[in-house]
Amino acid sequence: MPLTLHAMQRSANCYKVRLALASLHQPFVLRDVDILRGDTRTPEFLTLNPQGQLPVLELDDGTVLVESNAILLYLGEGTALVPTDRAARARMLQWMFFEQNAHHPSIGTARFWLTLIPGGRELKRDLIDDWMERGEAALGRMQGQLSKTPFIAGETMTLADIALYANTHVANEADLDLAAFPAVQAWVKRVAALPGHVGMDWRP
Numbered sequence: 197m198p199l200t201l202h203a204m205q206r207s208a209n210c211y212k213v214r215l216a217l218a219s220l221h222q223p224f225v226l227r228d229v230d231i232l233r234g235d236t237r238t239p240e241f242l243t244l245n246p247q248g249q250l251p252v253l254e255l256d257d258g259t260v261l262v263e264s265n266a267i268l269l270y271l272g273e274g275t276a277l278v279p280t281d282r283a284a285r286a287r288m289l290q291w292m293f294f295e296q297n298a299h300h301p302s303i304g305t306a307r308f309w310l311t312l313i314p315g316g317r318e319l320k321r322d323l324i325d326d327w328m329e330r331g332e333a334a335l336g337r338m339q340g341q342l343s344k345t346p347f348i349a350g351e352t353m354t355l356a357d358i359a360l361y362a363n364t365h366v367a368n369e370a371d372l373d374l375a376a377f378p379a380v381q382a383w384v385k386r387v388a389a390l391p392g393h394v395g396m397d398w399r400p
């Protein structure tokens with residue numbers, strides 16, 4: 197039995213996992229789950245993930261993994277996407293934690309409400325300025341690093357690039373303009389040109 201990924205196509209957290217699986221040429225079964233239809237609140241789904249969130253990866257022995265970056269680590273261990281040097285590995289994790297505590301809460305949340313949720317812009321209008329400020333600060337941090345190294349954690353592509361690429365390449369859907377961050381724009385093109393890369397619409 198191959199891996200089973202429970203995911204929503206337009207979710208950036210779910211795209212991270214598809215991108216990692218495709219880059220690693222790992223076969224998997226995709227199960228579509230629609231957050232907007234309430235699929236993550238059914239008793240069956242809550243048994244799978246009591247947090248009621250996507251993505252969820254089921255292993256062939258029935259083990260269930262949640263949290264997109266934990267899933268990335270599971271898939272990437274032992275491959276070129278995870279450095280073996282301790283400090284380099286810590287730098288990769290540093291940017292994956294940054295993705296979860298600064299990048300996703302601003303850019304990912306803004307994209308979710310402004311693009312994916314009908315009426316979301318009106319519902320969340322009081323939060324938009326804050327998202328923009330924090331989103332630009334996050335892109336600024338990436339710009340600083342990517343002005344010095346070709347990939348976010350150093351000289352080679354790691355899981356941190358996958359984690360950050362997912363929302364960054366669609367930052368326009370969060371009302372953010374990458375033109376002000378040229379090193380980030382160049383990195384988006386660099387990542388997209390790598391062998392095995394797939395876009396957000398790709399399905400196995």
Ligand SMILES: N[C@@H](CCC(=O)N[C@@H](CS)C(=O)NCC(=O)O)C(=O)O
Nearest residue numbers: 207209231248249250251263264265
């Ligand atoms: N930190 C989690 C966040 C997961 C998350 O926010 N998933 C969203 C889709 S991108 C979700 O399932 N939302 C539905 C909900 O929270 O009800 C991760 O990285 O996997």
